[in-house]
Amino acid sequence: MRVRRTGWSAALVAGVLVAGAMGARAQDAAADAARIEAGGRLAVATDCLACHTAPKGGKPFAGGYAIASPLGDIVATNITPSKSAGIGDYTLEDFRRAVRQGLRKDGAHLYPAMPYTAYTQLSDDDTAALYAYFMHGVAPVDEKVPATSLPFPFNIRLSMVAWNALFLKDERFVPDPSKTDEVNRGAYLAQALAHCSTCHTPRNALMAEQDGKGFLSGGSVGPWFAPNITSDPVHGIGAWTEAELVQYLRTGRVTGKAQAAGPMAEAVEHSLQHLPEPDLKAIAVYLKQTPPVGGGEGTPRFGFGAASKSEVDWRGAKEGVDAGWRVFSGSCAQCHQENGGGTGNREYPSLFHNTATGADRPDNLVATILHGVDRTVAGRAHFMPAFGDAASYTDRLTDQEIADVSNYVLGRYGNPAVKVSAGDVRVLRAGGSPPFLAQVRPLIVPGLVVVLVALLCLVIRRVRAKSRRGSLEFRP
Numbered sequence: 001m002r003v004r005r006t007g008w009s010a011a012l013v014a015g016v017l018v019a020g021a022m023g024a025r026a027q028d029a030a031a032d033a034a035r036i037e038a039g040g041r042l043a044v045a046t047d048c049l050a051c052h053t054a055p056k057g058g059k060p061f062a063g064g065y066a067i068a069s070p071l072g073d074i075v076a077t078n079i080t081p082s083k084s085a086g087i088g089d090y091t092l093e094d095f096r097r098a099v100r101q102g103l104r105k106d107g108a109h110l111y112p113a114m115p116y117t118a119y120t121q122l123s124d125d126d127t128a129a130l131y132a133y134f135m136h137g138v139a140p141v142d143e144k145v146p147a148t149s150l151p152f153p154f155n156i157r158l159s160m161v162a163w164n165a166l167f168l169k170d171e172r173f174v175p176d177p178s179k180t181d182e183v184n185r186g187a188y189l190a191q192a193l194a195h196c197s198t199c200h201t202p203r204n205a206l207m208a209e210q211d212g213k214g215f216l217s218g219g220s221v222g223p224w225f226a227p228n229i230t231s232d233p234v235h236g237i238g239a240w241t242e243a244e245l246v247q248y249l250r251t252g253r254v255t256g257k258a259q260a261a262g263p264m265a266e267a268v269e270h271s272l273q274h275l276p277e278p279d280l281k282a283i284a285v286y287l288k289q290t291p292p293v294g295g296g297e298g299t300p301r302f303g304f305g306a307a308s309k310s311e312v313d314w315r316g317a318k319e320g321v322d323a324g325w326r327v328f329s330g331s332c333a334q335c336h337q338e339n340g341g342g343t344g345n346r347e348y349p350s351l352f353h354n355t356a357t358g359a360d361r362p363d364n365l366v367a368t369i370l371h372g373v374d375r376t377v378a379g380r381a382h383f384m385p386a387f388g389d390a391a392s393y394t395d396r397l398t399d400q401e402i403a404d405v406s407n408y409v410l411g412r413y414g415n416p417a418v419k420v421s422a423g424d425v426r427v428l429r430a431g432g433s434p435p436f437l438a439q440v441r442p443l444i445v446p447g448l449v450v451v452l453v454a455l456l457c458l459v460i461r462r463v464r465a466k467s468r469r470g471s472l473e474f475r476p
């Protein structure tokens with residue numbers, strides 16, 4: 001996908017260059033070509049492709065990816081320069097309004113599944129370069145995507161006016177003069193371009209990122225949990241070295257610490273692995289100086305567990321067989337080994353000293369078992385089968401089996417204080433616990449009716465009281 005896209009932009013850039021060299025506008029053309037190329041790099045860093053391309057061979061930026069939100073699926077649109085199906089009619093100003101304020105050209109409001117709350121910080125130069133790239137570096141695709149239809153009342157896009165008034169800080173990034181250039185560069189990359197906070201910051205009842213103190217302190221993304229990545233050494237990434245953070249962002253794996261699956265694997269695959277090393281280092285340096293959230297003593301989530309030493313030890317019971325071991329032995333041990341230590345070459349990681357098993361919540365362990373790992377970096381696939389998905393694997397595990405194997409892994413190799421029930425797995429299999437807004441949706445319509453009836457009663461009583469008073473006054 002990327003290769004094709006790079007091919008197009010390279011061909012286009014070459015075309016622009018050739019045309020420029022022939023004419024008198026050689027310098028202008030070279031400047032345009034440079035801008036388009038810069039826009040292409042920004043499109044990678046902002047990861048527009050991840051959402052705006054249908055999975056499994058969709059045409060680049062032609063849309064059609066239905067992003068599962070707790071309120072329903074929101075379809076990412078076609079943003080190729082097609083005049084009939086894409087954004088070919090957008091002017092630079094239209095484009096800026098869409099990307100930074102969440103407004104479509106026809107004036108309708110976009111849902112914040114499009115991360116304009118982060119992109120709002122993008123500079124004028126960078127939005128202009130992105131625009132040049134989307135108009136001249138991307139091949140138009142004349143195919144419309146299905147329209148998003150959320151259930152009432154979320155289908156009323158105008159409601160986003162109120163939401164934006166509350167939660168959209170329509171401001172560009174301002175460097176902090178008290179910080180180094182590198183920290184500021186990292187902050188701009190993390191906040192405006194790579195929008196780390198859209199996943200790593202907890203959300204409030206109205207699904208907006210929490211302001212202030214909670215920044216980057218961890219948030220749910222469907223069944224996954226994007227952990228605390230503030231500088232706190234226990235709860236965050238304070239005990240990671242800069243080099244480890246850079247390696248994680250570039251490859252999605254650091255031996256003895258963590259692997260990236262789910263949405264983080266997508267961010268690594270489509271975006272972060274392609275960033276230049278100094279940009280990744282700037283992000284790492286920036287993370288290491290964020291205000292720590294969490295505090296207190298304890299073991300960091302990569303610090304738990306050790307290899308099992310004997311068969312009795314790893315079987316989990318002297319007599320009989322631990323239910324979790326039964327699943328582990330059949331479904332996990334061939335890759336992660338009987339003692340949980342993984343393979344020597346680290347292709348199959350150890351399950352101890354692993355943030356997915358040492359965290360204080362089981363989400364990423366259970367989500368990995370349900371959805372597996374499928375991350376291609378530098379042309380190489382890192383793959384673990386999805387045990388929750390009957391279509392892709394014959395060994396589909398039940399909720400109880402996943403709970404059993406999770407408890408086995410947590411007790412032996414991870415954080416033994418964390419326990420998983422079949423009910424927990426059912427919730428995560430269904431996409432994670434729905435946020436407040438989705439939970440109260442069934443109550444919104446009856447709630448509105450109750451409020452209306454109450455208002456009506458109030459008005460009637462007022463009118464009656466008034467007319468009684470009126471008739472009293474008229475009494476002689």
Ligand code: HEC
Binds near residue numbers: 046048077111
């Ligand atoms: C996390 C997913 C995500 C990412 C990343 C993302 N978008 Fe979007 N975008 C969406 C969704 C979803 C919509 C449709 C929202 C709606 O219908 O309310 C959308 C809508 C748009 C629109 C409005 C198009 C129209 O007329 O319908 C534009 C323009 C756009 N995106 C541009 C971009 C650009 C440029 C980038 C990269 C800088 C980007 N998007 C990155 C999810 C994303």
Ligand code: HEC
Binds near residue numbers: 301355
């Ligand atoms: C689309 C959502 C999403 C975005 C965007 C995202 N992350 Fe993540 N991140 C996650 C999830 C989910 C995990 C857990 C992955 C796992 O354990 O398999 C994670 C894991 C991590 C980890 C490992 C933490 C640990 O203890 O295992 C680091 C470090 C990290 N992300 C940094 C970043 C940075 C920096 C950015 C922005 C440049 C970013 N992430 C953007 C979702 C996201």
Ligand code: HEC
Binds near residue numbers: 357387
């Ligand atoms: C076919 C080989 C294979 C099997 C079978 C397998 N895994 Fe994995 N597992 C992997 C690979 C590969 C990775 C990711 C390595 C990487 O990212 O570099 C992984 C990663 C993980 C992780 C870390 C994920 C994260 O997000 O940090 C956990 C936890 C895990 N596996 C648990 C299990 C459990 C439990 C089972 C059995 C139910 C299992 N695995 C079965 C190959 C396998």
